[in-house]
Every structure is written in structure tokens, then in C-alpha cells.
Amino acid sequence: MARFALTVVRHGETRYNKDKILQGQGIDEPLSVTGFRQADAAGMFLSNMKFTHVFSSDLLRAKQTAAAITGKNKFCKDILIKYDARLRERKYGVAEGKPLSDLKAMAKAARQQCPSFTPSGGETLDEVRARAKDFFEFLCQLTLEESQKEVVLDTAGNGLETLEEKSVFPWTNHYNGPEFNSDNDKATKMLDVNILVVSHGAYMRNWIHYFVSELECTLPTTLTKSQLSSVSPNTGVSHFIIKLGNGNIKPEISCVCLNQDAHLVNVDSGNV
Structure with a gap:
């Protein structure tokens, strides 16, 4: 069974976020001064995480956030950030x-709820979820391939250093699941891959909904x-542990934390 950790971070604030203006994919706004501070704070919070792979949306606000986080990380100095259009905002x-008030007015005129309303030229929630599903399946395949490489190397006598979650995860004190408490079974603390993803708010909400509704993620x-839908x-x-079985067995996903923002306590975000 292969196992990987997935840490998903929303990009830092832009001036459009602060003013409640929709950016989507067509407005490629950079981070604000506050956004850079937030990204640095997230980087410090995750500085001891030994990431093996880093992926980011190819939109500027996400790219800048990913660069700030990896720049603060002790183990990511030489890691290559891979930009993927599947991680773009809705x-x-x-x-x-x-x-945002204009979008709400459009939804009201169409007699629909705002979160599920699709403006002309926009993506439906199903289309966003399809992107998220495709990317997640890509991560699962990546993990399976990496775990097979490790088996080959171990067989050849060239052992790989295996990641041990308990020593690197900053939120273990907030989680009581078996992955962190079964000290008698060291194998449950081992990972094949540890992935960081930087993306966007609406996209992430749809991705998490896919985890919960289709893959029965443990929360x-x-x-x-209200926290789940926010x-x-x-x-x-947000942080998840994913276990992959053989064949067509559905992945087992455990959510360790969702939308954690303790690192922002001393950052004047001005964000709503």
C-alpha cells in the first residue's frame, strides 16, 4: 500500500481579494504587500515539512505564493515548482x-444560488471538479510510480530515506487519528511522497467537496x-493523508486539518 501526504495552500491576498472583486482566470493579479506577508508566514509554518514535490497553479498570485513558501523551507532549496493549469481558479x-456583489445579483436574476451559478463564459462546478479529479488522479499515479521506484532501489541495496510524518508535520498536536498515535506500528508513520499544492479558493472548495462526496474523506x-463549505x-x-490500495480500490483519505490559519495571527491581512 502506498501512502502520501497532501498539503494544499490557497494563495496570498491580492488587492482584488481585499476589494471583493472576482479574478478567476482572466485577471492575473500579483500579491499585495499583505499577500507576500501571508505567504512568508505560511512558509515559516511549513518550514520543516520535507516536501518531495511542489505543484502550483500557473496564475501569478499562486506562483508567487509557492515561491515564498519554498523559499522559507529548509528542504526545498533545490526543488522544482511545477506549474499546472489544472490548478487554476474557477x-x-x-x-x-x-x-462579487455583481455575481450575486446575476445569480439572483437567474433564480439560482450564487455558489452554483455559472455566469456566461464561466465554468460550471462540475467542470471545476473534473479538473480537480484529474489532477488528484495524477498525484495518485505519481505516488504509485515513486513507491515502485523505492521498491526497486531497496531490492538493489540502495535504500532510500523514508519520510516520517510525526517528525515533520507542524499540526500533530491538533490531530488524534491513528496515523499519529500508533507508536507501536512505525510503518503507519511512513510516507512514499509528500506533496505541496498551491491553488485558489473556489477551486479548493470544489476539490474538497469531491474528496468528501465521492471519496468519503474522513474529517x-x-x-x-459551515467550515466545510467555506x-x-x-x-x-489544508492537509490530508492518502492511502492507495491495489487495482481499482478507492483511495482512503483522512483530513488532518482544513483551512488552518494559525500562522496568520500576527499578520494584518485585511482580508474578509
Whole structure:
């Protein structure tokens, strides 16, 4: 059985975020001064995480956030950030560059709920989820390939250093699942791959909904329904442990934390 950790971070604040203006894919706005501070704070929070792979949306605000996080990380000095269009924010079509209040007005005129409303030229929630599903399946395949490489190297007598989650994860004190507490079974603390992904708010909410609704992701017992449906704050951190079986067995996903923002306590975000 292959296992990997997935840490997903929303990009830092832009001036459009602060002013509640939709960016989507068509507005490639850089981080604000506050956004860079948030990204640095997230980087410090994750500085001891030994990531093996880093992926980011190819939009500027995500790329800048990924660069700031890896720049603070003790183990990512030589790691290559891979940019992937599948991680882009939801496309909002004619609503991009307009206030969020305009999107709500469009949805109301169409007699639809705002989160599920698709403006002209925009992506449906199903289309966003399809992108997220495709990318996640890519990560699963990557992990399986990496685990096979490790088996080959071990057989040849060239042992690889295996990642041990308990020694590197900054949120172990907030999680009571078996992955962190079964000290008698060291194998449960080992990972084949440790992945960092930097993406966007609406995209991440749809990705997490896919985890919960289709893959039956296990959630922290303290998580409320409103927290589950909320958009992550800028540089909010979510963390998952994924176990992959053989064949067509559904992955087992455990959510360790969702939209963690403790690292922002001393950052004046001005974000709502």
C-alpha cells in the first residue's frame, strides 16, 4: 500500500481579494504587500515539512505564493515548482473583474444560488471538479510510480530515506487519528511522497467537496458544516493523508486539518 501526504495552500491576498472583486482566470493579479506577508508566514509554518514535490497553479498570485513558501523551507532549496493549469481558479467568464456583489445579483436574476451559478463564459462546478479529479488522479499515479521506484532501489541495496510524518508535520498536536498515535506500528508513520499544492479558493472548495462526496474523506470531528463549505482564507492550509490500495480500490483519505490559519495571527491581512 502506498501512502502520501497532501498539503494544499490557497494563495496570498491580492488587492482584488481585499476589494471583493472576482479574478478567476482572466485577471492575473500579483500579491499585495499583505499577500507576500501571508505567504512568508505560511512558509515559516511549513518550514520543516520535507516536501518531495511542489505543484502550483500557473496564475501569478499562486506562483508567487509557492515561491515564498519554498523559499522559507529548509528542504526545498533545490526543488522544482511545477506549474499546472489544472490548478487554476474557477473561470467566472463575464463576471471576472467585477465585484462579487455583481455575481450575486446575476445569480439572483437567474433564480439560482450564487455558489452554483455559472455566469456566461464561466465554468460550471462540475467542470471545476473534473479538473480537480484529474489532477488528484495524477498525484495518485505519481505516488504509485515513486513507491515502485523505492521498491526497486531497496531490492538493489540502495535504500532510500523514508519520510516520517510525526517528525515533520507542524499540526500533530491538533490531530488524534491513528496515523499519529500508533507508536507501536512505525510503518503507519511512513510516507512514499509528500506533496505541496498551491491553488485558489473556489477551486479548493470544489476539490474538497469531491474528496468528501465521492471519496468519503474522513474529517476532523471538530469540523462544522459551515467550515466545510467555506472558502479558505488567503494562505489557509489544508492537509490530508492518502492511502492507495491495489487495482481499482478507492483511495482512503483522512483530513488532518482544513483551512488552518494559525500562522496568520500576527499578520494584518485585511482580508474578509
